[in-house]
Amino acid sequence: MSYNKKNEFNEYQINLAEFAKALSHPARIAILTQLAKKKTCICGEIVAVMPLAQSTVSQHLKELKNAGLINGEIDGPKSCYCINTGKLNDLANSFITLFGSLSGDCCSIKKGGDNE
Amino acid sequence: MSYNKKNEFNEYQINLAEFAKALSHPARIAILTQLAKKKTCICGEIVAVMPLAQSTVSQHLKELKNAGLINGEIDGPKSCYCINTGKLNDLANSFITLFGSLSGDCCSIKKGGDNE
């Protein structure tokens, strides 16, 4: 019947979840980190640094682009990516706000020591 | 041959990605928000507020628990959940650090205006 109920939540929750999803693979974290490290926006270089096939990296780049976290531009035969700082900061701030709102103390459950 | 290469990334990246994955569904964001709102740790109440079946909510709770973001405790016939503030703050801080490191300015790509 229904195999996806994501849309029944509110936009704020959907947005945050989508952002989190974009970051939910180590390769995508690694790509973002790499893009930040070399301020010039590499592309084939990313492939070289990753333990993944070129096509797979390209797919991850596409997802990051779809999420709006990076921009891409064609530069001759190469492609040139860089972080979309505005969007990323926006979402990061939403996340930080969420974290803040979650930090309240909780009920009676054992605290201290048990961290997992 | 290999359908999962996540382990070929470093631990930091894997940890952040797992945290992000735990947050990558609106239902789980909603659950955390709800847990924070009512400081007393509800459980059946969560089901009541969600557009999901009881078993589905239970599954989401389990994932959050596996990720270490919430604690669960049996309280009579009910189950009682609450946010694991320590772990959540830890991970949140890692994320905030990541965001900080990504905020550098980028190459020549058009800036301003294009926010996807």
Next chain:
DNA sequence: ATCACATATCGTAGATATACGATAAAAAGC
């Protein structure tokens, strides 16, 4: 012991995600 209630787990169907190689597309150089 039995019943009622709350929750967890099982089984499962369909959707998505992740990975790859193969191939297409687009630009630069010959």
Next chain:
DNA sequence: GCTTTTTATCGTATATCTACGATATGTGAT
């Protein structure tokens, strides 16, 4: 125009996620 280089897309197999109903489990009351 053809080749090389670089990247994107297609087709695909397998794994994982998401959802549900059904059922098991566990507790408290009767």
